[in-house]
Amino acid sequence: MRKGLSEKELAFISELELKSKYFFTLEEISHFFTSKNERGVYMHRLRKKGRVVKLNKSKYYLVPVKAIGSHWSEHPFILIDEMMNSRNYCIVGKAAAYHWKLIDQIPLAFEVWNTKKHGTVTIFNAHLEFKKHKKKDIPQGVVQQIQRHSCIVASKGESKRWR
Numbered sequence: 001m002r003k004g005l006s007e008k009e010l011a012f013i014s015e016l017e018l019k020s021k022y023f024f025t026l027e028e029i030s031h032f033f034t035s036k037n038e039r040g041v042y043m044h045r046l047r048k049k050g051r052v053v054k055l056n057k058s059k060y061y062l063v064p065v066k067a068i069g070s071h072w073s074e075h076p077f078i079l080i081d082e083m084m085n086s087r088n089y090c091i092v093g094k095a096a097a098y099h100w101k102l103i104d105q106i107p108l109a110f111e112v113w114n115t116k117k118h119g120t121v122t123i124f125n126a127h128l129e130f131k132k133h134k135k136k137d138i139p140q141g142v143v144q145q146i147q148r149h150s151c152i153v154a155s156k157g158e159s160k161r162w163r
């Protein structure tokens with residue numbers, strides 16, 4: 001059974017979609033609501049309906065209206081970059097080796113070395129494995145463009161050792 005959207009939910013979803021702003025923070029939508037409490041209630045409802053996915057403490061992803069049955073897929077590298085706020089991380093392992101076409105096997109999990117997060121997160125059927133390391137231990141990454149979005153991936157030389 002599909003759950004409908006209220007007028008207020010539809011108003012800010014429409015504005016974000018018109019601007020093609022699928023990644024957003026709570027501050028960017030606060031002008032739609034009268035208080036933090038009201039904003040929290042609406043965000044909770046949208047998360048239950050599958051229209052919004054929480055990426056980190058302050059960042060959310062809006063599932064586009066064109067998504068059939070609220071099922072959507074976003075490139076995992078873009079999700080990782082947005083979750084890490086574009087800094088202090090590097091995508092390593094089989095995901096980086098596949099990106100550089102060193103292996104043909106599509107990775108099931110995307111390993112991310114970073115300075116803050118650890119654990120496994122599953123978003124849109126992408127298994128993201130965050131491993132916390134000291135900044136000096138994180139491999140030097142190369143900024144790559146994935147669908148007009150910058151992401152930090154381990155260099156090709158560094159990725160060869162993961163094959």
